[in-house]
Amino acid sequence: MSKEYETVIGLEVHVELATKTKIFCGCSTAFGGEPNTHTCPVCTGMPGSLPVLNKQVLKYAIAVGLATNCEITRFSQFDRKNYFYPDNPQNYQISQLYMPICRDGHVEIENEAGETKKVRIHEIHMEEDAGKLTHDDFYDCTLVDYNRSGVPLIEIVSEPDMRSAEEVISYLETLRTTISYLGASDCKLNEGSMRADVNISVRPVGEKAFGTRTEMKNLNSFRAITHAIEGERARQIDLLESGEKVVQETRRWDDIKGESYPMRSKEDAQDYRYFPDPDLPPIEVSDELLEEIRAAKPEMRPEKMKRYKDEYDIPEYDIGIITSNKHLADLFEETTDVCKQPKKVSNWIMGEILRLMKETETDPENLVFSPENLAKLILLVEQKVINNNMAKSIFEKMFSEDFDPEKYVEEHGLKTVADDGALRKCIEQVLIDNPKSVEDFKAGKDKAIGFLVGQTMKAMKGKADPSAVNEMLRELMK
Amino acid sequence: MSILDYSALELSKEIKAGNIGVAEATKAVLDHINNTDKNINAFITVADERALQKAESLQKQLAEYRGKEAELSPLFGVPFAVKDNICVKNMRTTCASKILGNFVPTYDATVVSRLESAGAVIIGKTNMDEFAMGSTSETSAFGITKNPADTDCVPGGSSGGSAAAIASGMAYGALGSDTGGSIRQPASYCGVVGLKPTYGRVSRYGLIAYGSSLDQIGPMGKNVEDVAAILDIIAGHDKNDATSADLEGGCFADACVEDVKGLKIGIPKGYFAEGLDGKVKETVLAAAKTLEEKGAIIEEFDLGFEEYAIPAYYTIASAEASSNLERFDGIKYGYRTKEFNGLHNMYKKTRSEGFGPEVKRRIMLGSFVLSSGYYDAYYLKALKVRALIKEAFDRAFEKYDVILGPVAPTTAPKIGTSLTDPLKMYLGDIYTISANLCGIPAISVPCGSDDSGMPIGLQLMGKMFDEKTLIRTAYTFEKARV
Structure with missing residues (x-):
C-alpha cells in the first residue's frame, strides 16, 4: 500500500520589462533586428564601458512589487554574479542578491476547489538578460548575438506555497494579468517575455519537513509546466517508493518526449562570487518616487x-x-x-x-x-x-x-433596402415561386416561414431586415 | 629656450599669439620622442600621423579665431600623452598587457573627447604597469619604462610612462589613473606634479577598470597651474558614468593663488614613523616648514588606522579587479590562444598566456576573498575597515583643511629590485592608498631630491571635492620653492 504524497512547488519567474531601451545603456530592446545591431560598448562588455541604470526599470519593478503587496527596499543595490560564458559579455551578470528591490509580498490565487489562497513572494529583483548563442553547423562554430544582452528582467521568487499544477497555473495567470495591467510587460510565455523555473519536491501527506527539491527549466507554455510538474512528481514518488533518494539538481524538461533529464547537480554548483557592483551607486527609493508610482497605478x-x-x-x-x-x-x-x-x-x-x-x-x-x-x-x-x-x-x-x-x-451598396415597395415586390414573387411552402404555412406549419424568409433574403442579396421580411410575409399570407 | 621647455599653458599662449605653430610644437615633441624614448620607453604607441593631422586642423581653427583667441581653451594646441588604459577611438589601447595587445577601442573615453574638443593634440599612449597593477611600471608587457632622472631607476607606477614623458619633455601634460597612488607616486619619483581628483570628479567612462570603487583619472603636468588647467577640462558630470558627481566644480585654474594664511594643515604622526627614508622625511618636513612660513598653521596629530589601509586596499582592489578583468576571455577582442580544446580550455589558455604574473596574483587574491565562505571574513571586513579609515579622515578634516605627508617611503628604487618581493612593494603604497579608500583628492608636488638627485614629492590631501584648496596650497608651495 503506497503512501499519499503532497507536491510542494515554488516558482522563479523571469519577466522581461517593456522598456524601450536596455537596463544599463540606451540601446533598443526591440525584438528581432540583425545580430549585434542593437548594441553599444556597454552591452557588449567593451573595456572601459560603464553601466547606467534605466530609471524606468526601477519604476516598473517597484510597480510590480507594490501590486504584489511587497515591501519596497528603500536602499538597495546591484550585485555582480560572476561566471564565464560567452553569452555574457562581461562574464558577470548585473543582478541583485543581497538587497533585492522588493521583498515579502503575496498574491491571492484561486485554486481548483475555487478557494482563494495566498502565495507568498519571497523577493523580486532586477537584472540584465544575456545574449543569444547560435551554433552554426556549416562552419561548426558558435556565434553570439548581443541584441538581447542588457534587456531588463525582473525575477519574481515565490515561497514554496503551491501544491498542484493547477495552483501554479493560477499563480502564473495572476502574475501575468497583474503585470500586463501595469504595462510593465506583455508576459508572453511562448515568446520568452515570461519564463518560469519550477522548484518541486514531494513529501508524504502530513509530513512537516520538505523533501529534496529539483529545479525544472525550459518550460515555455502552461501545458509544458503542467506536464513537467506531473512528470516530476511521478518521478520523485517512484524514486522514494523504490527506496532511492531524490538528488538536488537542475533538470531540463523535454516537452516532446514528455520527460526531463539532469542539467547540473549541486555538487558542481558554481561559486558566483557575488559582490556589490561598484559601478552602480546604491539605489535610494524616495517617498516622492514611491508616491509617483502609486499615483500612476492603473x-x-x-x-x-x-x-x-x-x-x-x-x-x-x-x-x-x-x-x-x-x-x-x-x-x-x-x-x-x-x-x-x-x-x-x-x-x-x-x-x-x-x-x-x-x-x-x-x-x-x-x-x-x-x-x-x-x-x-x-x-x-x-x-x-x-x-x-x-x-x-x-x-x-x-x-x-x-x-x-x-x-x-x-x-459596396450593402445597405438594407428599407423601401417597402421593392420588398413587397420581391416577396410577392417568392410567394408565387413557392406555393408548397405557402400552403404548409397556411396549414399551420409555422416553421415554413423560415424557408420563405431565407428565400426572400437570398433574392434581396442580404440587403433586407429579416424581421421586416418576416412581418411582411405574414401580412401577405393572411 | 627650446619649445620643449615651455609649460603647457605657456605653449598655448605662444601658439595663440602666433609665435609657435601647432604642428611645429607637435613635430618638436614627436622628434624628441623619436630621439629620446628608446632610452626611456615611456610610450607604448606614438600616433604621429594622427597627431600631425590634428595639429593641422587646429591651426586652421586658430585662424578662424583670429582676434578672439581668448575664447579658445587655455590648453589649445598643446601635445598631450594619455595613459594606455584610457580608450582613444581607433588608437590601440593595451593596458600594457598581452591580452589587449591588439585592442583598438571603438569609442573615446569621456576625458579624451573633452581634451580633444579643448584643442589638445594626443600624441600617443603611455606605458604603465599591466592593468595599472604595480608601483614601478616594470610589469608592462611592452618593456620597462626608465626614470629620466636616472635610467637605472624605475619611474614609479602605475602611470610611470606619463610621468616619465613629462619629466623628459616628451609631453607637456598627460592623463594618468590613480587607484592606490598610481598618479602621485610616479609624479613624485619623476619630479612632476600629479593630482588624483575626488572620486566622481572626473568621469571614468573609457578607463579600463582595475578597482572601480578606487579608480580615478587625473592630470599630470610640469607644474600646478598646468595640472589645474587640465582638471578644468576633464572634470564634470558625465551621464555615462553613474558614479560621476553632478556638481559644479568652478574654475580650478583660479585656485592658483599664493595664499595659505591661516590654512590649517595636519601632519599624521604615523606617516613619519618607521619605514620612512630619512632624507624623504627631512625634505617633506622642510616643505611643511615652508608652508608654515607662508602663514599656514601646521600641527601634528594622530590619524589612526594607518596600519590597516594596505590590507583593506589590496583586498578590495583585488576583489574588484578579479571581476573587472573577467571580460578579457579571448571571445570578443584582444588575444586568443592559438590552439585549444573546447571553450573552457580556450578561456584557461588565453588568460594564462595573456596576463602577466602580478595581474594573475591579484585575480587569484580577489577571487579568493569573494568566494563563498570567505566573503565575510575578507571582503566584507575590508569594507568595514575602509569605513573606519574614512571616519578617521573625516575626523581629521573637522580640524584641518589639508593633510600633509610624504608620497612614498623612498625615492625611486633601482630597476629590478621591487618585483622580487611583492609584499614589500605593496607596503610602499602606505601613504597614498588612503586617499583612494576615502575618495578624497590628493596631489603630489615636487619638494626636493635625495643625495643622488632623485626627486622627492610632497603629498597634500584634501576634503571631498575640495581640489581648490589643494591646488592653492600646492601652488603656494611651488612658488615659495623657486
Missing part, C-alpha cells in the same frame, strides 16, 4: 471587474473573460465609449472576436481593427442600416484589415 483587474458589474448590464462570465486581458478590456471600453452599447460590444467580443482570434491564433494585443470602427459597425446594425449577418461578414474582413465600415457599406 485600474487593476479586480477593480475593473467590480466596476463593470456596477456600470454595465453584462454577464459575470463575460466580465471575467473580457478583463482577463488588458487589451481586450481596453477594446471593450474604447468601443463602448463610442457606441454606448456595452452589451452589444460584449456580445461581439464573446462571439465573433474570440472566435476569429482562436481560428487565426491572434493575441489581443495584435488585433488590427480599431475600437472606433467596431463601434461604427455595431451602430450600423442598431440603426438597421445593415443586418446582423451582413455585419458579421463585414467584420470578418475588418479583422484582418482595419477599415471604416460606414464607407464600406456605402461603397
Whole structure:
C-alpha cells in the first residue's frame, strides 16, 4: 500500500520589462533586428564601458512589487554574479542578491476547489538578460548575438506555497494579468517575455519537513509546466517508493518526449562570487518616487471587474473573460465609449472576436481593427442600416484589415433596402415561386416561414431586415 | 629656450599669439620622442600621423579665431600623452598587457573627447604597469619604462610612462589613473606634479577598470597651474558614468593663488614613523616648514588606522579587479590562444598566456576573498575597515583643511629590485592608498631630491571635492620653492 504524497512547488519567474531601451545603456530592446545591431560598448562588455541604470526599470519593478503587496527596499543595490560564458559579455551578470528591490509580498490565487489562497513572494529583483548563442553547423562554430544582452528582467521568487499544477497555473495567470495591467510587460510565455523555473519536491501527506527539491527549466507554455510538474512528481514518488533518494539538481524538461533529464547537480554548483557592483551607486527609493508610482497605478483587474458589474448590464462570465486581458478590456471600453452599447460590444467580443482570434491564433494585443470602427459597425446594425449577418461578414474582413465600415457599406451598396415597395415586390414573387411552402404555412406549419424568409433574403442579396421580411410575409399570407 | 621647455599653458599662449605653430610644437615633441624614448620607453604607441593631422586642423581653427583667441581653451594646441588604459577611438589601447595587445577601442573615453574638443593634440599612449597593477611600471608587457632622472631607476607606477614623458619633455601634460597612488607616486619619483581628483570628479567612462570603487583619472603636468588647467577640462558630470558627481566644480585654474594664511594643515604622526627614508622625511618636513612660513598653521596629530589601509586596499582592489578583468576571455577582442580544446580550455589558455604574473596574483587574491565562505571574513571586513579609515579622515578634516605627508617611503628604487618581493612593494603604497579608500583628492608636488638627485614629492590631501584648496596650497608651495 503506497503512501499519499503532497507536491510542494515554488516558482522563479523571469519577466522581461517593456522598456524601450536596455537596463544599463540606451540601446533598443526591440525584438528581432540583425545580430549585434542593437548594441553599444556597454552591452557588449567593451573595456572601459560603464553601466547606467534605466530609471524606468526601477519604476516598473517597484510597480510590480507594490501590486504584489511587497515591501519596497528603500536602499538597495546591484550585485555582480560572476561566471564565464560567452553569452555574457562581461562574464558577470548585473543582478541583485543581497538587497533585492522588493521583498515579502503575496498574491491571492484561486485554486481548483475555487478557494482563494495566498502565495507568498519571497523577493523580486532586477537584472540584465544575456545574449543569444547560435551554433552554426556549416562552419561548426558558435556565434553570439548581443541584441538581447542588457534587456531588463525582473525575477519574481515565490515561497514554496503551491501544491498542484493547477495552483501554479493560477499563480502564473495572476502574475501575468497583474503585470500586463501595469504595462510593465506583455508576459508572453511562448515568446520568452515570461519564463518560469519550477522548484518541486514531494513529501508524504502530513509530513512537516520538505523533501529534496529539483529545479525544472525550459518550460515555455502552461501545458509544458503542467506536464513537467506531473512528470516530476511521478518521478520523485517512484524514486522514494523504490527506496532511492531524490538528488538536488537542475533538470531540463523535454516537452516532446514528455520527460526531463539532469542539467547540473549541486555538487558542481558554481561559486558566483557575488559582490556589490561598484559601478552602480546604491539605489535610494524616495517617498516622492514611491508616491509617483502609486499615483500612476492603473485600474487593476479586480477593480475593473467590480466596476463593470456596477456600470454595465453584462454577464459575470463575460466580465471575467473580457478583463482577463488588458487589451481586450481596453477594446471593450474604447468601443463602448463610442457606441454606448456595452452589451452589444460584449456580445461581439464573446462571439465573433474570440472566435476569429482562436481560428487565426491572434493575441489581443495584435488585433488590427480599431475600437472606433467596431463601434461604427455595431451602430450600423442598431440603426438597421445593415443586418446582423451582413455585419458579421463585414467584420470578418475588418479583422484582418482595419477599415471604416460606414464607407464600406456605402461603397459596396450593402445597405438594407428599407423601401417597402421593392420588398413587397420581391416577396410577392417568392410567394408565387413557392406555393408548397405557402400552403404548409397556411396549414399551420409555422416553421415554413423560415424557408420563405431565407428565400426572400437570398433574392434581396442580404440587403433586407429579416424581421421586416418576416412581418411582411405574414401580412401577405393572411 | 627650446619649445620643449615651455609649460603647457605657456605653449598655448605662444601658439595663440602666433609665435609657435601647432604642428611645429607637435613635430618638436614627436622628434624628441623619436630621439629620446628608446632610452626611456615611456610610450607604448606614438600616433604621429594622427597627431600631425590634428595639429593641422587646429591651426586652421586658430585662424578662424583670429582676434578672439581668448575664447579658445587655455590648453589649445598643446601635445598631450594619455595613459594606455584610457580608450582613444581607433588608437590601440593595451593596458600594457598581452591580452589587449591588439585592442583598438571603438569609442573615446569621456576625458579624451573633452581634451580633444579643448584643442589638445594626443600624441600617443603611455606605458604603465599591466592593468595599472604595480608601483614601478616594470610589469608592462611592452618593456620597462626608465626614470629620466636616472635610467637605472624605475619611474614609479602605475602611470610611470606619463610621468616619465613629462619629466623628459616628451609631453607637456598627460592623463594618468590613480587607484592606490598610481598618479602621485610616479609624479613624485619623476619630479612632476600629479593630482588624483575626488572620486566622481572626473568621469571614468573609457578607463579600463582595475578597482572601480578606487579608480580615478587625473592630470599630470610640469607644474600646478598646468595640472589645474587640465582638471578644468576633464572634470564634470558625465551621464555615462553613474558614479560621476553632478556638481559644479568652478574654475580650478583660479585656485592658483599664493595664499595659505591661516590654512590649517595636519601632519599624521604615523606617516613619519618607521619605514620612512630619512632624507624623504627631512625634505617633506622642510616643505611643511615652508608652508608654515607662508602663514599656514601646521600641527601634528594622530590619524589612526594607518596600519590597516594596505590590507583593506589590496583586498578590495583585488576583489574588484578579479571581476573587472573577467571580460578579457579571448571571445570578443584582444588575444586568443592559438590552439585549444573546447571553450573552457580556450578561456584557461588565453588568460594564462595573456596576463602577466602580478595581474594573475591579484585575480587569484580577489577571487579568493569573494568566494563563498570567505566573503565575510575578507571582503566584507575590508569594507568595514575602509569605513573606519574614512571616519578617521573625516575626523581629521573637522580640524584641518589639508593633510600633509610624504608620497612614498623612498625615492625611486633601482630597476629590478621591487618585483622580487611583492609584499614589500605593496607596503610602499602606505601613504597614498588612503586617499583612494576615502575618495578624497590628493596631489603630489615636487619638494626636493635625495643625495643622488632623485626627486622627492610632497603629498597634500584634501576634503571631498575640495581640489581648490589643494591646488592653492600646492601652488603656494611651488612658488615659495623657486
